[in-house]
Amino acid sequence: MRIRLDIAYDGTHFRGWARQPGLRTVQGVLEDALARIVGGDLRLVVAGRTDAGVHASGQVAHVDLDEAQETRLPRRRRDGDETDAVAALAGRIRGVLGAYPDVTVSRTTAAPDGFDARFSAVWRRYSYRIADLTTGYDPLERSRTTAVKAHLDVEAMDAAARSLIGLHDFAAYCKAREEATTIRTLLEYDWHRAADGAVVANVRADAFCHSMVRALVGACVAVGEGRLEADRVLAIRDAAERTPDTKVLAARGLVLAEVGYPADDLLAARAEQTRNRRDADEIGS
DSSP states (O other): OEEEEEEEEOGGGSSOSSOOTTSOOHHHHHHHHHHHHHOSOOOOEESOOOOTTOEEEEEEEEEEOOHHHHHTSOOOEETTEEOOHHHHHHHHHHHHHOSSOSEEEEEEEEOOTTOOTTTTOOEEEEEEEEEOTTTOOOGGGGGGOEEOSSOOOHHHHHHHHHTTOEEEEOGGGSOOOTTOOOEEEEEEEEEEEOTTSOEEEEEEESOOOTTHHHHHHHHHHHHHHTSSOHHHHHHHHHHTSOOTTSOOOOGGGEEEEEEEOOOGGGHHHHHHHHHHHHHHHHHHO
16 A cells, blocks of 8 residues: 655754664654554655755655554544545644644645655656745744845845746756756746745646755845846856855755646656656766
8 A cells, every 4th residue: 555645844943854874863763753653664665755954745655554553543533434544644644743842744645646745746846935035034034034134136046046937957046966967947936035035936846856946036135135147147057157156055955845646547647757867867977
């Protein structure tokens, strides 16, 4: 049985998503909670492996249960009728995690045939939140907001961001990883000032390479500060080389907000397509 989990977390005190020996990670905490409920060895497959300090409001993962683990799924009765055991799992996980945890599972559902949380995804959406001198400092928002000591020109930032949209090599805005392509389709990138005064980025792409969102954000913040011309962010991208003109901003402002999937009958085909493309990229590296 494959189960989809919809997950949210405050990444402040996690060392990222991926399980690491001796470190507290989102995957480690959730797998340990699941093991207490259904037993055995479990491995969560996630849509987007977030770095240390990065948050999520719309993370998606899946887990495969064997027959023995299926029999241990929680069951409860309401008005004399047995509720769905898979749906009840989310509540049991929340119970194991305790009161006021920094990670939660909002929903568990039986995954459709062909669903793969990672490879079936067609896009990921992130947001990035900044408090500039116009916004002011709000201590209640400090764990999810990056402070910038300038009055940002949001209109210039938005224009620079939109100029980057499309299928391109984003090597200049990625931390290189061996045998990993840096070609991505940036579907949306824009900036606006929210009702509370915060400057917020919306970034959506088919996938992201390492530190890509925070590097793109850093480039547009440099534009907003007046340190970089708007057309320079495009020139940097096309040069395909990292530059000290831009910097990777802090993880604290970044949130994985949403993951998009195709219709159920296209899930398996999408997963196969993504795996084949990844294999081809690795062979050609």
